[in-house]
Amino acid sequence: MDKFIKLDEAVDQIKDGMTVMIGGFLGCGNPHKIIDKLVDKGVKDLTIIANDTSFVDYGLGKLVANKQVKKVITSHIGTNKETGRQMNEKETEVILVPQGTLAEQIRAAGAGLGGILTPTGVGTIVEEGKEKIEIEGKEYLLELPLSADVALIKGSKVDNFGNVYYEKSTRNFNTIMATAAETVIVEAEEIVDEINPNNVMTPNIFIDYIVGGEK
Amino acid sequence: MDKFIKLDEAVDQIKDGMTVMIGGFLGCGNPHKIIDKLVDKGVKDLTIIANDTSFVDYGLGKLVANKQVKKVITSHIGTNKETGRQMNEKETEVILVPQGTLAEQIRAAGAGLGGILTPTGVGTIVEEGKEKIEIEGKEYLLELPLSADVALIKGSKVDNFGNVYYEKSTRNFNTIMATAAETVIVEAEEIVDEINPNNVMTPNIFIDYIVGGEK
Amino acid sequence: MDKKQIKEVIAKRVAKEFSDGDVVNLGIGLPTKVANYIADDIKVILQSENGFIGLGQAPEKGKEDKDLTNAGAQPVTIKKGGAFFDSAESFAIIRGGHVDATVLGALQVDEDGNLANWMIPGKMVPGMGGAMDLVVGAKKVIIAMVHTQKGRPKILKKCQLPLTAKNQVDMIITEMGVIKVTDKGLVLTELGPEVTVEDVKSSTEAELIIADDLKKMDV
Amino acid sequence: MDKKQIKEVIAKRVAKEFSDGDVVNLGIGLPTKVANYIADDIKVILQSENGFIGLGQAPEKGKEDKDLTNAGAQPVTIKKGGAFFDSAESFAIIRGGHVDATVLGALQVDEDGNLANWMIPGKMVPGMGGAMDLVVGAKKVIIAMVHTQKGRPKILKKCQLPLTAKNQVDMIITEMGVIKVTDKGLVLTELGPEVTVEDVKSSTEAELIIADDLKKMDV
Numbered sequence: 001m002d003k004f005i006k007l008d009e010a011v012d013q014i015k016d017g018m019t020v021m022i023g024g025f026l027g028c029g030n031p032h033k034i035i036d037k038l039v040d041k042g043v044k045d046l047t048i049i050a051n052d053t054s055f056v057d058y059g060l061g062k063l064v065a066n067k068q069v070k071k072v073i074t075s076h077i078g079t080n081k082e083t084g085r086q087m088n089e090k091e092t093e094v095i096l097v098p099q100g101t102l103a104e105q106i107r108a109a110g111a112g113l114g115g116i117l118t119p120t121g122v123g124t125i126v127e128e129g130k131e132k133i134e135i136e137g138k139e140y141l142l143e144l145p146l147s148a149d150v151a152l153i154k155g156s157k158v159d160n161f162g163n164v165y166y167e168k169s170t171r172n173f174n175t176i177m178a179t180a181a182e183t184v185i186v187e188a189e190e191i192v193d194e195i196n197p198n199n200v201m202t203p204n205i206f207i208d209y210i211v212g213g214e215k
Numbered sequence: 216m217d218k219f220i221k222l223d224e225a226v227d228q229i230k231d232g233m234t235v236m237i238g239g240f241l242g243c244g245n246p247h248k249i250i251d252k253l254v255d256k257g258v259k260d261l262t263i264i265a266n267d268t269s270f271v272d273y274g275l276g277k278l279v280a281n282k283q284v285k286k287v288i289t290s291h292i293g294t295n296k297e298t299g300r301q302m303n304e305k306e307t308e309v310i311l312v313p314q315g316t317l318a319e320q321i322r323a324a325g326a327g328l329g330g331i332l333t334p335t336g337v338g339t340i341v342e343e344g345k346e347k348i349e350i351e352g353k354e355y356l357l358e359l360p361l362s363a364d365v366a367l368i369k370g371s372k373v374d375n376f377g378n379v380y381y382e383k384s385t386r387n388f389n390t391i392m393a394t395a396a397e398t399v400i401v402e403a404e405e406i407v408d409e410i411n412p413n414n415v416m417t418p419n420i421f422i423d424y425i426v427g428g429e430k
Numbered sequence: 431m432d433k434k435q436i437k438e439v440i441a442k443r444v445a446k447e448f449s450d451g452d453v454v455n456l457g458i459g460l461p462t463k464v465a466n467y468i469a470d471d472i473k474v475i476l477q478s479e480n481g482f483i484g485l486g487q488a489p490e491k492g493k494e495d496k497d498l499t500n501a502g503a504q505p506v507t508i509k510k511g512g513a514f515f516d517s518a519e520s521f522a523i524i525r526g527g528h529v530d531a532t533v534l535g536a537l538q539v540d541e542d543g544n545l546a547n548w549m550i551p552g553k554m555v556p557g558m559g560g561a562m563d564l565v566v567g568a569k570k571v572i573i574a575m576v577h578t579q580k581g582r583p584k585i586l587k588k589c590q591l592p593l594t595a596k597n598q599v600d601m602i603i604t605e606m607g608v609i610k611v612t613d614k615g616l617v618l619t620e621l622g623p624e625v626t627v628e629d630v631k632s633s634t635e636a637e638l639i640i641a642d643d644l645k646k647m648d649v
Numbered sequence: 650m651d652k653k654q655i656k657e658v659i660a661k662r663v664a665k666e667f668s669d670g671d672v673v674n675l676g677i678g679l680p681t682k683v684a685n686y687i688a689d690d691i692k693v694i695l696q697s698e699n700g701f702i703g704l705g706q707a708p709e710k711g712k713e714d715k716d717l718t719n720a721g722a723q724p725v726t727i728k729k730g731g732a733f734f735d736s737a738e739s740f741a742i743i744r745g746g747h748v749d750a751t752v753l754g755a756l757q758v759d760e761d762g763n764l765a766n767w768m769i770p771g772k773m774v775p776g777m778g779g780a781m782d783l784v785v786g787a788k789k790v791i792i793a794m795v796h797t798q799k800g801r802p803k804i805l806k807k808c809q810l811p812l813t814a815k816n817q818v819d820m821i822i823t824e825m826g827v828i829k830v831t832d833k834g835l836v837l838t839e840l841g842p843e844v845t846v847e848d849v850k851s852s853t854e855a856e857l858i859i860a861d862d863l864k865k866m867d868v
Contacts, residue, residue: 025699025736026722028715051736052776078775079722087774096774099698100740100782104328107737112525112567113319114348114355117329120744120782123763123815133329135359140329144350156716161511167413168716168733169700175735179526198382199414200513201735203483205453205475205528240480240517241503243496266517267557293556294503302555311555314479315521315563322518327744327786335525335563338544338596371497376730383497383514384481390516394745415732416516418702420672420694420747 003162003210010185010211011037014150017070019047021106021181023153023174026052026079027059029166031154031187033212035060038068045070049106049148051099051173052076053083064092073146075099098126101143103176109145110179116143151181155202158188159195162204171201178206188212218377218425225400225426226252229365232285234262236321236396238368238389241267241294242274244381246369246402248427250275253283260285264321264363266314266388267291268298279307288361290314313341316358318391324360325394331358366396370417373403374410377419386416393421403427431624436576436605439623442467442649444533444574444603448474452530453523455479455564458502461533461574477529479560481520484512501560524560525567532568534561536575536602538589541636543599543611545573546591558594565595577604583635585609585616606630608647615639620647650843655795655824658842661686661868663752663793663822667693671749672742674698674783677721680752680793696748698779700739703731720779743779744786751787753780755794755821757808760855762818762830764792765810777813784814796823802854804828804835825849827866834858839866 011034014020024030039062046069053074054061061080063069069086071093077083086092097105098120108116117140121127131142153174156167164186166174178184186207226249229235239245254277261284268289269276276295278284284301286308292298301307312320313335323331332355336342346357368389371382379401381389393399401422431439437460445467448454455477456462465487468474476485479501486507489495494505508514515523523529538546545565548558565571578584585602602609607630608620618630619641631638650658656679664686667673674696675681684706687693695704698720705726708714713724727733734742742748757765764784767777784790797803804821821828826849827839837849838860850857 025720026718028699028718028722052778074776076776076778078778084774088771096776098777098781099736099779100744100786103736103740104326107522108331110526110528111319111522112334112527114332114334114350114353116323116331117357118744119327119329120785120814122785124781124812126777126781133357135329138329142332142348159511163511163513165413166733166735168714168727169697169718170716171733171735172700172739173736176737179522179528194510195513197482197484197508197512197514198380200515203513203515203523204511205477205483205523240501241499243480243499243503267559289557291557291559293559299555303552311557313558313562314517314560315525315567318517318521322741325745325747326741327746333525335566335595337566339562339593341558341562374730378730378732381514381516383495383508384478384499385497386514386516387481387520388517391518394741394747409729410732412701412703412727412731412733415734418732418734418742419730420696420702420742 003207005209005211007033007037007211010034010209011041013183013185014038014043016043017045018149019049021049021148021151021177022060023172023177024050024054024059025169025172027054029154029170029172029174030054030059031152032059034152034185034187035062038063039066042068044068047071049073049146051102053080055079056082073097075102103173105143105146106173106176106180109147110176113145115145117141118143146180148181149183151177151184153178153184153186155186156189157192157195158186158210159192162207162210163195163200164202164207165195165199166201175202178202183208185209185211218422220424220426222248222252222426225249225424226256228398228400229253229258231258232260233364234264236264236363236366236392237275238387238392239265239269239274240384240387242269244369244385244387244389245269245274246367247274249367249400249402250277253278254281257283259283262286264288264361266317268295270294271297288312290317318388320358320361321388321391321395324362325391328360330360332356333358361395363396364398366392366399368393368399368401370401371404372407372410373401373425374407377422377425378410378415379417379422380410380414381416390417393417398423400424400426431605437463439605439649440574440603443608443647444572446648447531447572448472453477453483453528455524455529455532455568457534459535461535464533464574477523479520479524481516482508482512482514484509521563524563527567527569529568531570531572532564533572533574534565536573536584538584538586538591539573539599539602540586540589541615543597544589545594545599546589548594549592551592561594565598570600571598573599573602575604577606578633583633586635606633617641618644620645622647623649650824656682658824658868659793659822662827662866663791665867666750666791667691672696672702672747674743674748674751674787676753678754680754683752683793696742698739698743700735701727701731701733703728740782743782746786746788748787750789750791751783752791752793753783755792755803757803757805757810758792758818758821759805759808760834762816763808764813764818765808767813768811770811780813784817789819790817792818792821794823796825797852802852805854825852836860837863839864841866842868
């Protein structure tokens with residue numbers, strides 16, 4: 001099973017209207033090459049699930065700026081004015097989710113859980129429309145799993161089997177998103193022969209395709 | 216903050232009647248030295264939370280054999296005949312939990328979740344007394360968090376700050392248990408100066424005490 | 431066939447269910463033998479629920495590593511490309527549908543795909559270990575077992591023992607044949623060596639539908 | 650005091666709330682400055698919600714690492730003994746009560762310890778980021794802010810803006826004083842430099858209980 005594909009082929013996996021998870025935190029750990037190619041190709045009506053919409057000119061925020069996004073599920077849009085503008089003018093639907101809840105919802109989808117109970121958001125507008133469950137006198141919101149058609153992640157090192165290793169603070173949402181999508185594509189910064197099995201952060205069974213790694 | 220203590224001092228943290236999590240899987244990744252010292256000291260009426268009760272003469276099963284255990288919350292007792300005997304003769308209470316549920320319950324406690332919904336156990340005796348919640352036509356059991364007074368874990372390498380690295384299949388329940396107890400004691404196989412921050416598996420903030428590391 | 435041959439026949443047939451790239455979890459006992467029969471031209475990744483993928487064979491004598499065991503506490507090896515993880519992630523993999531197939535033994539299995547394989551009340555209560563999660567989470571649940579227990583059928587109209595999971599079994603492979611669990615009931619699709627359809631029926635309490643294209647079991 | 654001095658005073662006082670070994674998460678803006686005033690004789694571990702502990706200072710110019718940023722996308726460093734993790738673990742740490750204190754700014758805070766700091770409907774809706782989890786999960790929630798906004802009180806009887814969390818604030822530190830949130834209401838325990846109790850009261854909409862042992866703010 002050869003998982004290596006070209007950047008073009010990777011982007012071909014993403015069709016108009018799909019739900020796409022993109023790893024990264026304000027650009028750090030975003031799969032920048034895939035994003036740039038997606039912008040070139042102009043795939044549209046995407047639903048993006050990501051921690052944030054980064055910046056107008058850096059990271060996945062470019063997709064927003066290029067009006068390829070129909071809906072965003074995210075914890076923060078404050079660094080990308082275009083997301084805010086599109087939201088205010090009702091061009092793009094924005095669902096704001098607490099960061100820890102977003103992480104757990106994605107993890108829940110990958111882990112086969114029907115949902116998780118979090119105290120985060122109780123007593124705020126985040127609880128609107130959600131079931132509240134009391135456990136030992138404390139209220140929790142029932143938050144449901146969040147999955148995607150495709151997850152685009154960025155690996156600092158990817159081995160020939162598809163095992164992934166992340167450097168420093170690039171890990172963020174990449175690991176959990178790799179578990180929660182139908183198709184997972186990793187953009188490799190570097191291809192290595194093998195990663196020490198102890199240090200693998202995303203096991204190869206989660207990875208469908210590998211792009212990049214040109215040395 | 217010096218976290219290094221002697222084996223004796225570590226065991227002194229564990230009092231009669233406490234709830235104690237013990238990392239490991241059929242002995243692999245058990246903190247054997249601490250267990251042996253606990254057996255010597257004879258602390259009693261413990262509630263043990265662990266994947267299994269290992270063997271009569273290897274790993275945490277020794278505590279059962281030595282009649283120091285009042286209750287066990289575990290997924291498997293089949294390898295330790297003494298646990299089965301004590302259960303049948305009602306000397307020891309045994310709560311059997313599916314392994315994945317046990318892992319999620321411990322993780323939930325550490326992660327501040329009020330519970331998780333799992334499909335595991337639906338339609339079996341595991342569902343007795345539990346709330347069932349239907350999400351998109353599928354039934355799930357609401358499983359509650361599981362925490363402890365003390366967690367005893369085993370690290371292959373522990374650095375001077377208390378960061379922990381686990382070799383091979385010793386990781387198992389050690390990582391999650393480190394997040395879910397009031398006091399966490401790691402038995403170090405080897406003390407190292409520093410672990411690469413990328414490769415730390417249990418960050419030092421979870422570790423209260425370090426024992427061992429005699430080279 | 432003697433007991434040993436029977437087990438080899440079953441293991442051999444189970445191995446044919448896998449495709450290249452499949453992630454598979456093999457239970458303890460008979461299912462473990464399946465690994466010996468996986469075709470050379472496909473790559474199957476074995477998952478070990480105590481925390482890794484890439485489960486390899488037992489090490490040579492003297493090369494055992496106390497830090498590397500399988501879910502049955504036996505010393506094992508890890509193949510190149512494997513990866514270790516903790517129990518939460520191991521069961522995220524299992525429960526999350528990332529295991530393509532699991533092979534398990536059974537005490538009883540029935541027409542609705544219900545499985546009982548973890549306890550006999552008052553007699554044998556080892557605990558379910560990872561079995562309940564595996565059966566619920568794996569994409570395909572294959573029961574690999576000897577057809578009867580001391581002559582008594584194990585494939586029943588309704589399981590009597592406490593269940594491991596409800597409606598999760600996809601197929602049953604025994605020395606007498608291959609049985610698929612369908613909406614219409616149990617369908618015998620392949621006939622084992624040295625037996626007739628009547629033999630299978632008389633060793634099976636559940637109603638058996640005989641497939642129109644019933645084949646000889648390929649072992 | 651000018652605006653810069655005011656912020657330094659607040660940051661300096663907040664830093665005194667930490668004990669040796671504390672794990673602390675500092676919000677963006679004013680709270681970030683607190684790091685500059687932590688006493689040399691205690692070790693405080695800073696958590697960065699994008700995925701590590703051991704948050705260090707900004708790197709020297711030219712030594713920035715694209716792979717190492719804080720939750721505000723600024724290049725930072727990691728201290729010896731630090732550790733990286735993913736977002737699920739980062740928020741397990743936060744929500745799970747493993748952060749001893751979080752320091753955040755506020756738009757409004759009220760007598761019940763309610764906090765509003767993430768949106769002004771129709772005007773500013775950046776998203777809550779990690780704030781809602783931090784405020785619910787941290788053992789101690791410290792609000793560090795300038796006492797008023799263009800002369801208007803921010804410490805209210807009841808927050809009017811959408812809440813970040815209910816009943817979670819433990820203390821409020823401004824240039825005018827230190828206010829503890831108690832079951833009986835807000836208690837002024839320390840008085841800021843250059844102000845009187847009457848000054849604080851007139852800049853605060855909420856009812857203030859004046860501590861019997863009211864002290865001068867130590868900055």
